[in-house]
Amino acid sequence: MNLEITGMxxxxxxxxxxxxxGGLEGVTSVDVNLALNTAHVAFDGDKVDVRRIAQAVADxxxxxxxxxxSYDIDGMTCANxxxxxxxALAALPGVTExxxxxxxxxxxxxxxxxxxxxxxxxxxxxxxxxxxxxxxKSSANDNNDSETAARSAKPVDRSLLLLGASVVxxxxxxxxxxxxxxxxxxxxxxxxxxxxxxPVQFLIGWRFYRGAFAALRHRSANxxxxxxxxxxxxxxxxxxxxxxxxxxxxxxxxxxxxxxITLILGGKIMEDRAKRGASAAIRELMALRPRRARKxxxxxxxxxxxxxxxxxxxxxxxxxxxxxxxxIVDAGESELDxxxxxxxxxxxxxxxxxxxVGGAVNGTGRIDIMVSAxxxxxxxxRIIRLVEKAQTGKAPVQxxxxxxxAVFVPVVIVIALVTLAGWLFAGFGVEASIVAAVSVxxxxxxxxxxxxxxxxxxxxxxSAARAGILIRNFDALEQxxxxxxxIFDKTGTLTEGSPGVRDVKPVDGVDQNDxxxxxxxxxxxxxxxxxxxxxxxxxxxxxxxxxxxxxxxKTGAGVMxxxxxxxxxxxxxxxLRDQSxxxxxxxxxxxxIAQHEARxxxxxxxxxxxxxxxxxxxxxxxxxxxxxxxADLKARGINSIMLSGDSQEVASYVAEQxxxxxxxxxxxxxxxxxxxxxxxxxxxxxAMVGDGINDAPALAAADVGIAMGGGTDVAMxxxxxxxxxxxxxxxxxxxxxxxxxxxxxxxxLFWAFAYNVIGVPLAAFGVxxxxxxxxxxxxxxxxxxxxxxxxxxxxxxxxxx
Numbered sequence: 001m002n003l004e005i006t007g008m009x010x011x012x013x014x015x016x017x018x019x020x021x022g023g024l025e026g027v028t029s030v031d032v033n034l035a036l037n038t039a040h041v042a043f044d045g046d047k048v049d050v051r052r053i054a055q056a057v058a059d060x061x062x063x064x065x066x067x068x069x070s071y072d073i074d075g076m077t078c079a080n081x082x083x084x085x086x087x088a089l090a091a092l093p094g095v096t097e098x099x100x101x102x103x104x105x106x107x108x109x110x111x112x113x114x115x116x117x118x119x120x121x122x123x124x125x126x127x128x129x130x131x132x133x134x135x136x137k138s139s140a141n142d143n144n145d146s147e148t149a150a151r152s153a154k155p156v157d158r159s160l161l162l163l164g165a166s167v168v169x170x171x172x173x174x175x176x177x178x179x180x181x182x183x184x185x186x187x188x189x190x191x192x193x194x195x196x197x198x199p200v201q202f203l204i205g206w207r208f209y210r211g212a213f214a215a216l217r218h219r220s221a222n223x224x225x226x227x228x229x230x231x232x233x234x235x236x237x238x239x240x241x242x243x244x245x246x247x248x249x250x251x252x253x254x255x256x257x258x259x260x261i262t263l264i265l266g267g268k269i270m271e272d273r274a275k276r277g278a279s280a281a282i283r284e285l286m287a288l289r290p291r292r293a294r295k296x297x298x299x300x301x302x303x304x305x306x307x308x309x310x311x312x313x314x315x316x317x318x319x320x321x322x323x324x325x326x327x328i329v330d331a332g333e334s335e336l337d338x339x340x341x342x343x344x345x346x347x348x349x350x351x352x353x354x355x356x357v358g359g360a361v362n363g364t365g366r367i368d369i370m371v372s373a374x375x376x377x378x379x380x381x382r383i384i385r386l387v388e389k390a391q392t393g394k395a396p397v398q399x400x401x402x403x404x405x406a407v408f409v410p411v412v413i414v415i416a417l418v419t420l421a422g423w424l425f426a427g428f429g430v431e432a433s434i435v436a437a438v439s440v441x442x443x444x445x446x447x448x449x450x451x452x453x454x455x456x457x458x459x460x461x462x463s464a465a466r467a468g469i470l471i472r473n474f475d476a477l478e479q480x481x482x483x484x485x486x487i488f489d490k491t492g493t494l495t496e497g498s499p500g501v502r503d504v505k506p507v508d509g510v511d512q513n514d515x516x517x518x519x520x521x522x523x524x525x526x527x528x529x530x531x532x533x534x535x536x537x538x539x540x541x542x543x544x545x546x547x548x549x550x551x552x553x554k555t556g557a558g559v560m561x562x563x564x565x566x567x568x569x570x571x572x573x574x575x576l577r578d579q580s581x582x583x584x585x586x587x588x589x590x591x592x593i594a595q596h597e598a599r600x601x602x603x604x605x606x607x608x609x610x611x612x613x614x615x616x617x618x619x620x621x622x623x624x625x626x627x628x629x630x631a632d633l634k635a636r637g638i639n640s641i642m643l644s645g646d647s648q649e650v651a652s653y654v655a656e657q658x659x660x661x662x663x664x665x666x667x668x669x670x671x672x673x674x675x676x677x678x679x680x681x682x683x684x685x686x687a688m689v690g691d692g693i694n695d696a697p698a699l700a701a702a703d704v705g706i707a708m709g710g711g712t713d714v715a716m717x718x719x720x721x722x723x724x725x726x727x728x729x730x731x732x733x734x735x736x737x738x739x740x741x742x743x744x745x746x747x748x749l750f751w752a753f754a755y756n757v758i759g760v761p762l763a764a765f766g767v768x769x770x771x772x773x774x775x776x777x778x779x780x781x782x783x784x785x786x787x788x789x790x791x792x793x794x795x796x797x798x799x800x801x
Contacts (some may be wrong), residue, residue: 001094006064008093015603020056021041026046029041068109069118069136072105072135075129077447078449078450079401081130081211081446084128088128092120094111097109102450128218157665168266170200170259173254176610194239196254197254208231209224212228220562227442233580234434234435236253256771259770260771260775267782289324294318295313309325311372314371315368318362322362323360325374329353329367329368330370331354336362347363383724387461399775419433419436420434421762443760443768447754447781449753451781455748457474457648460791460794461789464733467730481705485689486638491644492691495728498618499529501618518539518564519538520534520537522551523570530602530604549561557572559571567610569606570607571605575605579655581607584612589615597619597647601650623727632732641660641663643667647666651664651665680702686702690706755780
């Protein structure tokens with residue numbers, strides 16, 4: 001088998017991979033090709049599988065390139081079904097991980113490149129007794145939302161018709177039981193009860209038999225097995241009494257079998273609707289994608305499909321329409337409603353040159369947009385992928401629940417048999433014994449266990465997405481509630497990230513315009529916000545910015561280049577000293593700089609041809625919500641720290657203004673990661689909040705990395721949580737939704753376990769009749785899912801401006 005290895009950079013890397021993989025039992029040979037970044041592995045499939053080989057590569061410090069495949073799964077009725085599908089997919093050659101989400105009815109497969117295709121996966125699912133529909137065709141992306149809606153709506157509509165028929169047929173059977181309790185001695189003729197119960201049992205209830213047969217055929221057991229066994233026992237016991245024993249009306253249990261099927265069918269419909277409510281966020285996001293756009297060609301509007309657009313095309317958006325793609329405003333101006341994408345509740349003004357995101361609603365102006373991203377590269381598509389990835393993941397506790405669910409049905413059947421034997425041994429007779437066993441079979445519900453975690457996860461991540469908080473995986477959600485320390489980057493996180501120049505202070509003998517022009521020339525080659533501010537003011541003053549040569553930068557210290565034959569150095573005093581710059585009257589300069597930094601301004605020093613030439617001060621305004629954010633975190637018992645590349649004086653000033661535990665300046669990017677590690681070694685649970693490439697190492701090192709939405713793709717891909725708008729208030733909201741989701745999971749698991757622990761013994765001791773047990777079974781799943789759906793009411797405080 002050939003594997004693509006990522007992360008190798010030298011022959012030593014290849015050697016480590018060969019040694020790690022070659023040490024596995026069952027691997028006969030390993031040949032790593034550094035030039036092609038591949039490894040050819042020969043192994044005995046009975047002793048080792050691809051998952052262990054991939055893990056061995058990871059243990060060596062590298063990774064195996066993988067592909068992700070996803071499918072909609074039909075026919076699952078409980079967590080055991082999901083487990084069976086997952087097991088079947090995980091057994092396929094080349095699959096390193098398979099996850100099935102029962103609540104979403106979706107499967108996600110991670111496999112080695114070239115080892116998997118739709119035909120193999122779908123056949124595996126069908127062999128397990130279910131049906132799979134691929135979600136992997138990019139050509140079908142635009143239709144995913146409508147196909148999903150059609151796929152989910154038809155079964156519900158059909159189930160509603162079946163439920164209506166079942167209620168009509170069951171009602172007379174149940175009413176006669178009610179009349180009996182009210183003292184009215186009236187019984188339907190036995191043949192009428194048989195006529196009413198039979199279609200409910202075998203036509204309307206056929207779905208349970210079909211599911212039970214499929215499970216048993218694959219040597220497994222699920223909820224359908226319990227329902228089919230329980231209702232069949234009640235039905236055939238009644239038929240026996242009616243035809244063979246001739247024991248009269250009082251010993252017929254047709255109303256129990258029919259009521260159980262009706263109640264469980266009704267419960268499944270309520271459960272399906274509640275599950276769709278929990279996963280509504282994905283459908284809402286999908287609904288934001290227009291299918292067509294107005295492309296401008298030779299000054300004319302041409303209606304085209306979204307798939308036909310390319311980067312660089314110009315599209316026109318009229319008032320009230322949704323933006324079809326990401327882009328840059330080319331002409332016109334308007335206000336956009338981006339609430340469903342970023343969580344920003346107020347319309348945002350956009351003018352020529354501004355970036356816009358697809359899915360936003362245009363206000364009253366007409367705008368032309370130059371396309372910057374299409375298809376899977378758009379912001380909306382990335383959001384949908386992130387949310388889907390998080391929702392199809394599994395919490396660590398779910399693994400325990402899956403193991404319990406796998407043995408749940410067999411254990412319940414054993415308890416039912418013990419109940420039957422116990423009642424018979426106690427002398428209560430065959431009928432009473434069977435009725436008690438039937439109650440045990442129909443009250444036990446593995447569905448509630450299987451739904452407890454995924455429905456809460458789906459609802460929680462969905463609510464977070466609506467507020468502009470994207471949670472990439474459950475690990476981030478799992479860790480966020482433990483956070484006791486938050487580290488903030490300063491520029492672009494606690495401050496607006498768009499500093500402005502306050503003063504240009506040359507020394508005697510240096511022209512102010514020359515100082516600014518030289519500084520702008522060097523800074524024009526940098527992407528740092530401070531550099532952009534210097535370039536911006538130079539251009540605003542109409543200066544002609546010269547070209548530079550020999551540009552070099554020193555991370556966290558400054559930059560240097562040659563401008564018009566002169567050597568120009570820009571940065572900190574340390575940077576200038578390292579370049580042997582002559583600084584006369586250093587004490588006076590330091591005192592002058594200190595005055596500016598004490599007011600929270602950043603000072604950059606400039607040297608020309610080895611001599612100190614002056615400095616420029618810049619000021620980056622603190623975000624309006626930053627101070628309240630720090631106060632909110634403090635109220636939760638969470639400490640806040642700021643790490644900045646600015647001077648210590650600036651960092652201390654901002655920290656004092658915001659009420660931070662402390663602010664540290666002169667911090668290089670690599671030092672941020674070290675600071676995170678140091679705090680973690682002290683026993684703290686750390687979240688890192690940043691927005692730039694230089695924050696990526698610290699974001700990865702933290703327990704939870706939180707990237708500001710205005711930041712870079714690198715930061716967003718590294719972080720476990722992404723805030724879709726640059727508002728630090730969402731940091732506290734992200735922690736809140738984490739806590740709320742975990743609380744729901746705990747509540748759901750408690751009630752799911754408590755329900756079965758209490759309900760099964762009550763049924764075994766004859767306290768609950770089969771009909772009541774069936775109602776309880778139906779309501780257990782509904783209550784768990786409904787509790788999860790309540791997370792949809794969660795609102796981010798950051799949105800309440």
